[in-house]
Amino acid sequence: MTAVAAVNVVHLRKVYRVYEREAGLGAALRALFQRQMQEIVGVDDLTFTIEPGEIIGFLGPNGAGKTTTLKMLAGLLYPSAGEVRVLGYIPWRRERAFLRQIALVMGQRQQLIWDIPVIDSFELNRAIYRIPPAQYRRMLDELADLLELAPLLHKPVRNLSLGERMKCEIAGSLLHRPQVLFLDEPTIGLDIVMQRRIRDFIREYNRRTGATVLLTSHYMADVEALCRRVILIHHGTMLFDGDLTRLVERFSPYKTIVVRLEEPADLRPYGEVLSQSEDQITLRVPKSAVARATARLLTDLPVLDLSVEDPPIETVIEQIFTQEEVV
Amino acid sequence: MRTYLRLLWTFFRVSILGELAYRASFWLQIVESLIDLGTALAFVSVVFSYTRVLNGWSADELLTLIGVYFLIGGAINMIIMPGMNRLIEQVRQGTLDYVLTRPEDAQLLVSIQQIDMWKLLDVLLGMALLVGAMLWHGSLPGPLQLLAFALTLLAGAVIIYSFVLFLATLSFWYVRMENILVIFESMYEAGRWPVDIYPGWLRAILTFVVPVAFAVTVPAEALTARLTWLVLAGTLLLAALALLASRLFWRFAIRYYSGASA
Numbered sequence: 139m140t141a142v143a144a145v146n147v148v149h150l151r152k153v154y155r156v157y158e159r160e161a162g163l164g165a166a167l168r169a170l171f172q173r174q175m176q177e178i179v180g181v182d183d184l185t186f187t188i189e190p191g192e193i194i195g196f197l198g199p200n201g202a203g204k205t206t207t208l209k210m211l212a213g214l215l216y217p218s219a220g221e222v223r224v225l226g227y228i229p230w231r232r233e234r235a236f237l238r239q240i241a242l243v244m245g246q247r248q249q250l251i252w253d254i255p256v257i258d259s260f261e262l263n264r265a266i267y268r269i270p271p272a273q274y275r276r277m278l279d280e281l282a283d284l285l286e287l288a289p290l291l292h293k294p295v296r297n298l299s300l301g302e303r304m305k306c307e308i309a310g311s312l313l314h315r316p317q318v319l320f321l322d323e324p325t326i327g328l329d330i331v332m333q334r335r336i337r338d339f340i341r342e343y344n345r346r347t348g349a350t351v352l353l354t355s356h357y358m359a360d361v362e363a364l365c366r367r368v369i370l371i372h373h374g375t376m377l378f379d380g381d382l383t384r385l386v387e388r389f390s391p392y393k394t395i396v397v398r399l400e401e402p403a404d405l406r407p408y409g410e411v412l413s414q415s416e417d418q419i420t421l422r423v424p425k426s427a428v429a430r431a432t433a434r435l436l437t438d439l440p441v442l443d444l445s446v447e448d449p450p451i452e453t454v455i456e457q458i459f460t461q462e463e464v465v
Numbered sequence: 466m467r468t469y470l471r472l473l474w475t476f477f478r479v480s481i482l483g484e485l486a487y488r489a490s491f492w493l494q495i496v497e498s499l500i501d502l503g504t505a506l507a508f509v510s511v512v513f514s515y516t517r518v519l520n521g522w523s524a525d526e527l528l529t530l531i532g533v534y535f536l537i538g539g540a541i542n543m544i545i546m547p548g549m550n551r552l553i554e555q556v557r558q559g560t561l562d563y564v565l566t567r568p569e570d571a572q573l574l575v576s577i578q579q580i581d582m583w584k585l586l587d588v589l590l591g592m593a594l595l596v597g598a599m600l601w602h603g604s605l606p607g608p609l610q611l612l613a614f615a616l617t618l619l620a621g622a623v624i625i626y627s628f629v630l631f632l633a634t635l636s637f638w639y640v641r642m643e644n645i646l647v648i649f650e651s652m653y654e655a656g657r658w659p660v661d662i663y664p665g666w667l668r669a670i671l672t673f674v675v676p677v678a679f680a681v682t683v684p685a686e687a688l689t690a691r692l693t694w695l696v697l698a699g700t701l702l703l704a705a706l707a708l709l710a711s712r713l714f715w716r717f718a719i720r721y722y723s724g725a726s727a
Contacts, residue, residue: 214562216723230723237568249563253483265475266567266574268468294486 143228144318144350145188145211150220152180152206152374161216180206182374186218190317192374193344193351195365195382199459203374204354208320211352212242224318225228238267241316243308250295256306264355267314276314280346281309284339300334310334312343319343321353325360337363358452372459382451390454393428394447400440408435417442422449472569473577480547480580494583502590505531505657516584520662522689525601527659532594537621537680539587541653545626546646547579549633553643556636561722572715576630595688603697606688607678613687613697621680622705627704627711630675637718649675656681679703 144194157173166191188194196204201291209215210222213229213236222229227236232403264274285305290298293334298306308324326335337360344351353451355361361368368385370378378385390463395409397419405411408431427447435441446455484490510532513524522530552575555561564571564578599605606614632649636642656677660668672678683700686692 153556185651194508209562212562212566214565216720232565237566240566242562242566244559244562247558247560248561248564249484251479255482255488258479258482262475262479265567429520 140240143187143223144190144192145186145352146221146223147184147186147207147211148221149293150184150207150210150222151182151218152203152210152215153218154178154180155401162356172367177307181210181371181375184371184376186369186376188350188352189347190350191344192367193353193365195368196352196354196371197353197361197368197455198371202371204371205322206323206374207371208352209311210352211318212240212320213237214242220455226347232420235387237313239317240320241311241318243311243322243324244324245304245321250303250307250310252296254404255292255294256298257294258308258425259306260291260310263310268361269314271429271453273315277313277315278309281312284342287334290444301328301335304336305339307446308339316348319351319353320350321355323355324353325355325357333357333360334363339396358437358450360439363450370455370458377458382457383448386448386451386454389458390449391425392422392449394423394449395423395428395431395435396443396445396447397421397435397439398439398443400442403439405435468612469573472573476577477580477582481582484582491583494586496587498590501587502594504533508657520659521691522659522662525598526685526689528594528598529603529688530659530681531657532556532591532598533618533685533688534591534681535587536591537592537618537625537684538653538656539584539589539591540622540679541625543581543584543588544577545629546650547581548576549629550643550646551575551579552633552638553646556722557640565719565723571719572630576626606690610687610690613692614684617679617684617687617692617697617700620700621684623704624676624679624700624707627707631710631714634715634718637722653677653680661686676703676707685720 155178156176156178157169179443180282184203184207196207198204206215210217211229213224216230217377225236225239227233229236250256251262260278263269275285282291287305287309290302290306295303295306304324312319319340323326324340325336328336340351340353341364343349351364353360353364366381368378369376370385378388382387385436387427394412397405398417399419402417405419405421409423409427412420412422414420421431432444432446435444503694508523512519512529512709517523521526552561555564555575561575564574567574629646629649633642635645652671652675655663655667655671660671660676660678660682663671668678679700683692686696
């Protein structure tokens with residue numbers, strides 16, 4: 139058997155047709171008879187391959203095309219052009235063998251039934267996915283254990299907190315032990331502790347089952363903690379695909395030098411001072427000047443400690459997107 | 466087939482659990498059903514205090530018709546309407562995406578996804594009325610009549626299901642469709658009377674635009690020995706065509722949904 143890539147995307151494009159009308163009653167009335175159609179490019183010319191077992195982070199501002207991409211991969215949208223394969227299947231055909239192996243979780247949209255206990259919603263999924271009883275029990279035990287669901291299972295969904303609900307939503311989507319997970323903002327609106335719990339769980343699930351995980355998130359911490367590889371999308375096109383660490387190297391022209399001195403000194407000649415506390419100063423220095431600046435600092439001043447760091451990924455990404463806005 | 470029945474049963478069980486969360490709705494349903502029944506019977510008794518036959522229907526035959534009206538109406542409101550209302554909601558909230566990622570036919574899932582079990586009361590009332598009407602009439606329908614009744618009842622349910630599915634599916638294009646289901650519900654009330662008492666234009670509407678005639682009048686005709694072979698065959702054919710058409714329309718709508726929605 140040849141190894142099938144978990145996800146294979148070639149020149150993927152999605153164009154939405156939307157009806158537009160200008161503001162005002164007159165325009166609204168005219169639109170009843172003649173609608174102006176406009177094409178909006180949601181995703182344009184995406185090409186990437188994801189190997190089984192990878193955890194990939196999709197990054198991009200709102201409206202960048204992350205969700206559109208995820209939906210095309212999950213078989214919910216037809217591509218306008220290009221090719222998509224997930225586990226070797228063409229997603230939009232929605233073959234049962236394919237759907238049985240994937241799961242989609244959208245942090246903003248709920249799938250558990252509001253009025254009934256969590257366990258009964260799970261039971262429904264068991265019936266729909268036709269999970270054999272023994273496997274169901276094993277998986278439920280495992281998930282309940284990892285996510286500490288035991289006290290929640292017999293409560294109606296409406297009595298759960300947002301975080302508890304999210305844990306249950308995720309567990310419910312994994313009962314059939316999917317091989318590919320599409321997680322669209324799985325931690326949105328959760329507090330830090332709960333975010334970390336969900337993150338740890340995703341990592342653990344990936345480790346145990348070898349499932350491929352595609353994740354979008356607004357929280358850089360999610361991506362940093364989980365994904366070695368990220369795909370950066372902006373205005374529907376791909377800006378970057380590769381290691382998170384390389385992203386910083388590639389896009390940030392600066393490094394940060396943190397210096398501790400024996401006595402205060404003016405460091406402005408060495409670089410841009412970002413912050414200065416009693417004995418610790420943070421400088422921003424162009425990459426090309428880092429070696430020279432470090433050498434000069436060490437010779438000129440009574441340095442106690444010095445370290446060169448990459449700027450936080452969050453800052454780098456923010457820069458990328460705002461720069462793109464200007465261009 | 467057995468797996469489908471099991472799936473239906475699971476949905477049914479889950480719906481019962483959901484309903485049990487609101488016990489008050491059980492009592493409300495009893496009150497509602499009794500008021501409906503009382504109104505229907507009151508109208509009939511008023512009408513038959515002036516005449517002994519209404520356009521060829523005697524009082525006990527009209528009672529049969531009301532029985533069918535409750536039976537079919539209860540079944541529609543128990544299984545079809547809740548699922549369709551939820552479908553409209555799912556389209557609006559975007560949670561239909563979840564249904565479409567399930568390894569099961571999406572039409573089947575949305576059709577049985579919610580069951581309002583208290584409406585079973587209307588179904589039972591309808592059956593009781595049918596039995597009552599037969600006792601009043603003093604004779605039991607023959608096996609052929611019962612068979613025709615069962616067939617037309619099923620066909621009527623299929624026609625109504627197809628029609629309501631068609632209406633609910635329109636929500637893929639027009640997001641506010643709950644109102645149209647309410648319009649359907651009030652049109653269905655016209656089915657309390659045999660459609661042939663209505664003027665021609667209204668009869669046409671109740672037959673072909675909102676197919677209440679097939680759901681109520683035709684099965685009642687079957688039970689009261691009025692049904693012709695032609696109407697029986699036509700009803701069955703129409704049911705098959707309606708089911709096929711709604712299926713095709715559903716698939717077309719899903720394709721549209723996948724192609725255009727954000």
